[in-house]
Amino acid sequence: MTSVVNSPVASFLESGSKQLWIDGAWRPAADGAVIESINPSTGEVLCSFAAGGAADVDAAVAAARRAFEGPWSRFTPVQRQNVLLAFADLVDEHADELTHLDVLDMGAPIGRPVSSFTPAEVLRYYAGWATKIHGETISNSVSPDIFTYTRREPVGVVGSIIPWNGPLGSAIFKIAPVLATGCTMVLKPAEDASLSSVRLMELFAELNVPAGVVNLVTGVGSAAGAALVEHPGVDKVAFTGSTAVGQQIVRAAAGNLKRLSLELGGKSPDIVFADADLERAVPGAGMGVFANTGQVCCAGTRIFVERPIYEEFVEGLAHFADSLKVGNSLDAQTQIGPIVSQRQLNRVSGYVTSGLEEGARAVTGGRRIETDGLASGYFLRPAVFADVKDEMRIAREEIFGPVASVMPFDTVEEALARSNATTYGLGGGVWTNDLGRAHRVAHGLRTGVVWVNGYGYFDPAVPFGGHKQSGWGSELSVHSLEEYLNTKAVWVTT
């Protein structure tokens, strides 16, 4: 059995198979099916949870609809604000326990928080918005006796589907705008990391919120996920995950023209100029690709380096990669945890093989670790490939693992053109001490976010989202609220 140091987590794991949270009550999947949750540091089973299907999604959507049209619709903005604040307090109180569940379930290192802000801060940020959603009065030219105004109304029942790479944060990013705007929701977490979402619902259940406002249906994507995106009772889908599934969701949503927000994959460029401060750029770009074991949608996986410093940078990055402590996610010293599952380990290892076969220079890493008690987990040494060509698979496809591709360039125009020569458009980085060039590159990159001289910062107030095939719409910030609101114009003849 996995050694669990956090006692509330131990009791949670030992308290039996986790159920679905539908209409304010816990229940097993209609057909009784369950999935086992695996600790990727050890390969051991943590506990099991319900594998919901179409019947469960039906029940959850019906409950969300009743809540949307019923008691929840009469909650005032201040009441919704207070729900968010009370939830934030509970999430804060149980922060260690919630984090610990992700540490065990998907392997995020316990000593390395994924983000600089806490989940409760996101809830509090949106609590503030609940009272600041308003329409406008408009002077029309039809008649002085007609008064026009707009209302911002919640879109309705939201189906929210999240991935496994940052389970707790992803769930909060989806729940917060739903509660702020007055929507209701069915949350479907990833089958590889559902436990923190279950625990979040246990906390949510302590609040005085009508049944059905938030429902949880755990289960596999092809069953619970597909049923949710196809359901005619769902008004909007908020999805974070792979571009391939995002495309399926766009097709499935056509049936009732659901509104969609999509936060999808990436192959983000990180451009290092010769004048950059390498003391910062090497570890910065390094963590830009290796943080969370490379399982980050905006990971800066294509590192373009100006030719005069290319070899020096490659050597520095390899040295940095070798210095990273890879280990069990429960070890406080661990900087890089395991890959989430055997399936993902195979997938990432397949990309390492393809890099070798296509002739990239393997500088370091890329091998599975089978020593130090890590053999039963899914550990890979962070890999650096140099002399990667733009057309190689490792330079084009999202790997979602600790694999960096480093490539030399000669001019700004070339760096921009090659950075943009991808179907993705999520993140981008530039390292330079030339202010004008930093702005030029920031504006020239066709991506939803650009970091200058520092990679991977997030904040609840700053929008995050992709261009091109990296997605539609934004998460976080006031812009995310737009995704959950409809505008209505009202004409009043006086």
Ligand code: NAI
């Ligand atoms: P995925 O996109 O299949 O899974 C994400 C979520 O979508 C999960 O909750 C899953 O159950 C659900 N899902 C899957 N199929 C669905 C369907 N037909 N309808 C509705 N929901 C569905 O990602 P997966 O398979 O876990 O990872 C595979 C690859 O996807 C990774 O290697 C990575 O390249 C990419 N990925 C990208 C993420 C990102 O944030 N950019 C997050 C997760 C995966």
Ligand code: MG
């Ligand atoms: Mg797991």
